[in-house]
Amino acid sequence: MDFLISMLFTSLLVSILDVTTSKSIEQIDLSHYGPRLFGNPSKDVGAAVEHWNENQSGNPEELGSYLEGDILFPRGNARNGLITETSRWPNGVIPFEIVGDFDARQMDLLEKAINSYHDNTCLKFVPKDTTNKDYISIQSSDSGCWSSVGRIGGRQVVNLQRNGCLTTIGTVIHELMHASGFTHEQNREERDDFVKILQQNIKADYANNFEKAPAGTTSGFGTTYDFTSVMHYSDHAFSSNGQPTIVSKKQFDGKMGQRDGFSKMDIEKINKMYKCSSTTTSSGYKPQVSVSSQSISGGIEDILSMIIPIHDKPHQMSNGYKKKSIL
Numbered sequence: 001m002d003f004l005i006s007m008l009f010t011s012l013l014v015s016i017l018d019v020t021t022s023k024s025i026e027q028i029d030l031s032h033y034g035p036r037l038f039g040n041p042s043k044d045v046g047a048a049v050e051h052w053n054e055n056q057s058g059n060p061e062e063l064g065s066y067l068e069g070d071i072l073f074p075r076g077n078a079r080n081g082l083i084t085e086t087s088r089w090p091n092g093v094i095p096f097e098i099v100g101d102f103d104a105r106q107m108d109l110l111e112k113a114i115n116s117y118h119d120n121t122c123l124k125f126v127p128k129d130t131t132n133k134d135y136i137s138i139q140s141s142d143s144g145c146w147s148s149v150g151r152i153g154g155r156q157v158v159n160l161q162r163n164g165c166l167t168t169i170g171t172v173i174h175e176l177m178h179a180s181g182f183t184h185e186q187n188r189e190e191r192d193d194f195v196k197i198l199q200q201n202i203k204a205d206y207a208n209n210f211e212k213a214p215a216g217t218t219s220g221f222g223t224t225y226d227f228t229s230v231m232h233y234s235d236h237a238f239s240s241n242g243q244p245t246i247v248s249k250k251q252f253d254g255k256m257g258q259r260d261g262f263s264k265m266d267i268e269k270i271n272k273m274y275k276c277s278s279t280t281t282s283s284g285y286k287p288q289v290s291v292s293s294q295s296i297s298g299g300i301e302d303i304l305s306m307i308i309p310i311h312d313k314p315h316q317m318s319n320g321y322k323k324k325s326i327l
């Protein structure tokens, strides 16, 4: 009898530990940001991003007055109050809707960014249906490029202003990576071993955009510091005087602040965070569960039919779906 009770207790303990462990694995600690996470979308940021072009140094998401430029938990969102943590998306599934006023070229860029996730990671962006309580809503308000970090619960916005945020695919991938649960690369806790932050060149009041994450609050998932991460600021981010704000202490190949797409280590980090299993084929990671083109096609059709207005020709998606021309 004692033995049975002991067995029962042990299995109970194991299941409690399982729950505790899996819970802690799923959580993303944001406590060090405090109330700075919260704010309101700003037309001033929108105006700055509106005038951004590819020829100027830096990226449009570095023009925001939000936390670290583009991290924003709008006040009045699903989970109001002080958020100290968010979480990962269960099974790597991120339901989405597109409600922004995007033209065909911009829709094409969005599709390419999502396809890049599907080709390289096991994250799955699936059109939201009525059963999805938590989802991202891709919008296009004139407030710049921004997202919250991780899954908040309920509807959460990823904003991509039409002029500025949909010029390079890397900006779209960057904001979706925030929504997936990642913060900025240059603020990793060990970054001082790799880069020097030139405080004297940073715009007044923007120094805290370069604050390091406190030890133990973030994880690089076994990857080393990545100068070429799509989550790294450009070397002139938030400069007050045209001089660099970040200089590397080590040699690296590529460009700091690139927005051409995922770096190799970005892919590695996502796949580790979401415990994707990888293969060693030359084409890289193959998702275990592929979303059928049938389900994407039907879902996107439903979503796109809700987009108003569309000032463009019908958009032919690679899965054969043709977006309705509303105007």
Ligand SMILES: [Zn+2]
Residues within 6 Å of the ligand: 061, 070, 071, 174, 178, 184
């Ligand atoms: Zn960002």
